[in-house]
Amino acid sequence: MKPFSEMTKDELKVLRKELKVKYHEFQDKNLQLNMSRGKPCSEQLDLSMGMMDVLNSECDLRSDDGSDCRNYGVLEGLPEAKQLISDMMEVSPEQVIIYGNSSLNVMYDQISRSFTHGVMGNTPWCKLDKVKWLCVVPGYDRHFGITEFFGFELINIPMLPDGPDMDMVEMYVNNDPEVKGIWCVPKYSNPTGNSYSAEVVDRFAHLKPAAPDFRIYWDNAYSIHHLYDNDHDFVPEILNACKKAGNPDIVYKFSSTSKITFPGSGIAAIAASHNNLDDIRKQLKVQTIGHDKVNQLRHVRFFGDIKGMNEHMRKHADILRPKFEAVEEILERELGGLGIGSWTKPKGGYFISFTGMDGTAKRIVARCKKCGVTMTDAGATYPYHKDPHDSNIRIAPSFPSLEELKKAAEIFALSARITTIDVMLENME
Amino acid sequence: MKPFSEMTKDELKVLRKELKVKYHEFQDKNLQLNMSRGKPCSEQLDLSMGMMDVLNSECDLRSDDGSDCRNYGVLEGLPEAKQLISDMMEVSPEQVIIYGNSSLNVMYDQISRSFTHGVMGNTPWCKLDKVKWLCVVPGYDRHFGITEFFGFELINIPMLPDGPDMDMVEMYVNNDPEVKGIWCVPKYSNPTGNSYSAEVVDRFAHLKPAAPDFRIYWDNAYSIHHLYDNDHDFVPEILNACKKAGNPDIVYKFSSTSKITFPGSGIAAIAASHNNLDDIRKQLKVQTIGHDKVNQLRHVRFFGDIKGMNEHMRKHADILRPKFEAVEEILERELGGLGIGSWTKPKGGYFISFTGMDGTAKRIVARCKKCGVTMTDAGATYPYHKDPHDSNIRIAPSFPSLEELKKAAEIFALSARITTIDVMLENME
Known part of the structure; x- marks a missing residue:
């Protein structure tokens, strides 16, 4: 099929009619499908069920350093948990x-x-x-939600194929002392799936912030969440890069096991410079006596070490990879060559990002909804839920079954074609 | 032995000499004893080891409402966890x-x-x-620590045998709009072990705060932590009392299972009015996707219901009661009738509060330390760690073994007598 832009008005109308027949056929099936949130599917969660067996009433629940994990104390985490998580975060235990x-x-x-x-x-x-x-846009709605809640002025920085537009980042950070932070998902980014290049990381590390309290919020949520065994994205370690650049305190790095074991029952952590950690400790010791050490121990005993964790991630990949490939195949088959949208082909993470014609995203999502397919709200990947081009849609392939996902992706592609023709015809009026 | 106040200077000196001989005998033993923090002992923690068995890889980890506890979601807690915890907190699940x-x-x-x-x-x-x-003083150091960290001006309200000095509370709350809150541990209070009377609760409920955003922080940490089977303190339920008094929004109630199962691996909760909960939800949904539902399920499956939890608390009491009684016996035997200090005899909670002569607390604690007995720092039970009378010492009998505890209590009583004589003799100079 030729690109839509080369079709006449009448050709588009004929095509729309054909597509609508298919759409109504899907509608008649009363489907209830969901490609909206980055949740692991049930089979992925099953991979961690063994974690429910590693601790039982016969176990010694003491840490390597002798502390009884069942009691108060150990504010910063068990030594063995620090080891495991710092290996996952590519830093040393003292940094965590x-x-x-x-x-x-x-x-x-x-x-x-x-x-x-x-x-x-x-x-x-x-x-x-x-x-x-x-x-950085498109980005993670819950990041933007926090800074919106605190009343900050949110500024869009376009995500390019190799990371944020660093000219723009440098322009803001190095000149405006009111700029206090930036949200980053450096690896298998939410939602584009792209990773930051070594050059981008280097430019982050060499920022010269106008504000002494500017910090990079480096949410390494998908650090070991690869889809392919031998084709990983590689992002240089940011704490080390900043230290080398003479900017050791400029970054906080975050991570968790949410999409490794059980979301909501995992372990989260921060990695930062000595100075930053000292700053954090002053508050942390007032806020709590300590976090859940039994759960830390449970994770350590389940994985053993980072090798065990990486092995576990391969099993996740085996479940996720066919889902990503199915969506990509269907998008290619149904939309390839039409010139009406592009989509990313990530090597890891939880999302595919679709960019359609300007002014189509909200209507595509609404059209999917009417056919029983829930997508992430259009605009959700932008601050204030305002996509200035109304063109980006986040696709989350992880949660539905492969069979459901294929249907949902077909309906999405169909909705994208119909909506694009609608908009093109309206523009011709 | 007659009261110290009736002794002559010489009699006091002779007695001091005798006591010091005993003290040095203890010192020669190079003891390492600790009565400083309200931590459960190892035997208490053993009571909850069964909780490590209730979930295993064969279990269905779905909630009663069908949600998969292993995945994201359920921001406010599982329905069955709300039922259990609201029963523990004497409120209804919607309030939690x-x-x-x-x-x-x-x-x-x-x-x-x-x-x-x-x-x-x-x-x-x-x-x-x-x-x-x-x-309310003496009180819980970590409470005071939070409000100190935020730079609030902390005002001491004396704890009387039946609760805070309510004349003073009413004077401040009803007249000063800068007064935004009060820390309360209403039942088996930390550290006195006393509970608030029904009249005190009623006066709290009928406060007429000058500030519309004044809140009572009602930390019901020891709600079911009785020492005696048939002799419980009873504190009227505060949310209900406030509602009846036409003040439904004036209070937040807090509780947790920290001293029921494992401190650090338990469940915490807030109970409040509908309006307050709505206010909290607006922030909570920005702050997190949800708490640890697997651990909620673990608690529910372990206890079944509130009856199971109360049964469990009887086992805690069987371990703690002899410890409290041992300390009280030793204090009575060694200090009774001397007129140099008084101590509380709680029916629940984790602490005994000792009040000595003015100007003795720091020196008693230091003298204990030199003999190998760690006590909570004198002053810790007051804002800014400043006990205006330097007379209060918190005794925490839960953690040491009964044998260790007896030695520690003897050394404490000995240190109290020696220090008091020291101070009396100095005052006679």
């Missing part, structure tokens, strides 16, 4: 503090503390007239 | 939000949110010149 079950909560707390008490002795942000925050 | 592992963290977050975003539409506290906070 283990938290509770949610890295989002760690990020929220980090911003909340900066707001109430300031960063390393700087003025608390609540005392400032304005705080600005850079948001 | 389940959190993570630490009620201290819930309280911190509650204050932090009031500081950053305000309480139910009122001005965020960070925008105010001053926030004042009432602290």
Whole structure:
């Protein structure tokens, strides 16, 4: 089929009619499909069921250092948990503090503390007239939600194939002292699936922030979440890069086991410089007596070490890979060559990002909905839920079964074609 | 032996000499004993080891409502966990939000949110010149630590045998709009072990705060932590009392299973009015995707219901009761009738509170330390660690073995006598 842009008005109308017949056939099936959220599917969760067996009433629940994991204490995490998580985060155990079950909560707390008490002795942000925050777009809605909740002014930074538009990042960070942070998902980014290049990481490390309390919020959510065994994206380690660049304190790195074991019952952590960790400790010791050490122990005993964790991730990949490939195949088959949209082909992570014609995203999502397919709301990948081009849609292939996913992807592709013709015809009026 | 106040200087000197001989005998034993923190002992923790068996890889980890506890979601807690915890908190499930592992963290977050975003539409506290906070003293050091961290002005309210000095509470709360909160441990209070009377609860419920965003922080940490089977303290339920008094929004109630199952691996919760919970939800949904549902399920499956939990608490009591009785016996035997100090005889909770002569507490604790007995720092039970009389010492009998505890209590009583004589003789100079 030729590109839509080369079709006449009448050809488009004929095609629309044909496509609508197919659409109504799907509609008659009363489907209920969901490609909206980055949740692991049931088979993925089954992979971690063994974690329910590693601790039982016969076990010694003491840490390697002798602490009884059943009692109070050990604010920063068990030594063996620090080892495992720091290996996962590509840093050393001294650079890590283990938290509770949610890295989002760690990020929220980090911003909340900066707001109430300031960063390393700087003025608390609540005392400032304005705080600005850079948001790589499209990006993760819950990141943007936190900074919106605190009333910051959110600034869009386009995500390019190799990372954020660094000219723009440097322009803001190096000149405007009101810019206090940037949200980054450096590896298998949410939602594009792209990873930051070594050059981008290097430019991050060499930022010269106008604000002494500017921090990069480096959410390495998908650090070991590869889809292919021998074809990984590689992102240089940011703490090390910043240290080498003479900027050791400029970054906080976050991670968790949410999409490794059980979301909601995993372990989250922050990695940062010595100075930053000291700053964090001052608050953390007031906020809590300690996090769930039994669960830390459970993770350590289940995985053994990072090799065990990587082995486990291969099993996740075996479940996820066919799903990503199915969506990509269907999009290629149904939309390839039409010139009406592009999509990413990630090597890891949880999302495929679709970019259609301007002004089509909301209508495609609405059309999917009417056919029983729930997509992430159009606009959700932008601050304030406002996609300036109304063109980006996040596709989450992990949760549905392969069979359901294929149907959902077909309906999505169909909705994209019909909507695009609608918009093209309207533009011709 | 007659009261010290009736002894002559010479009699005191002779007695001191005798006591010091005993003291040095203890010192020669190079003991390492600890009566400082309210931690359960190992035997208590053993009571909950069965909790490690209730979930295994053969179990269905779905909630009663069908949600897969292994995945994201269910922000406010599983229905069955809400039932269990609300029964424990003497409220209904709709009045409860389940959190993570630490009620201290819930309280911190509650204050932090009031500081950053305000309480139910009122001005965020960070925008105010001053926030004042009432602290019932002696009280819980970690409570005071949170409000100190936020820079509030902490005001001492004396703890009387039946609860806080309510004349003083009413005077502050009903007249000063800068007073935004009060820390309370209403049942088996930390550290006195006393409980608030029905009249005190009623007066709390009928407060007429000058500040619309004043809240009672009602930390019901020891709600079912009785020492005696048939002799419980009874504290009227505060949410209900406030509602009846036409003040439904005036209180937040906190609790956790920290001293029921495993501290650090338990469940914490808040109970509050519909309006307050709505206010909390607005923030909570930004802060996290959800808490650890697998651990909620583990608790529910272990206890079954509140009856199971109460049965479990009887086993805790069987371990703790002899320890409390041993300390009380030794204090009575060694200090009874001397007129140099008084101590509480709680029917539940984790602490005994000792009040000596003014100006003796720090020196008693230091003298214990030199003999190998670690006590909670004198002053720790007061804001800013400043006991204006330097007379209160918190005794925590739970953690040491009974044998160790007896030695520690003897050394404490000995140190109290020697120090008191020291101070009396100095005062006679």
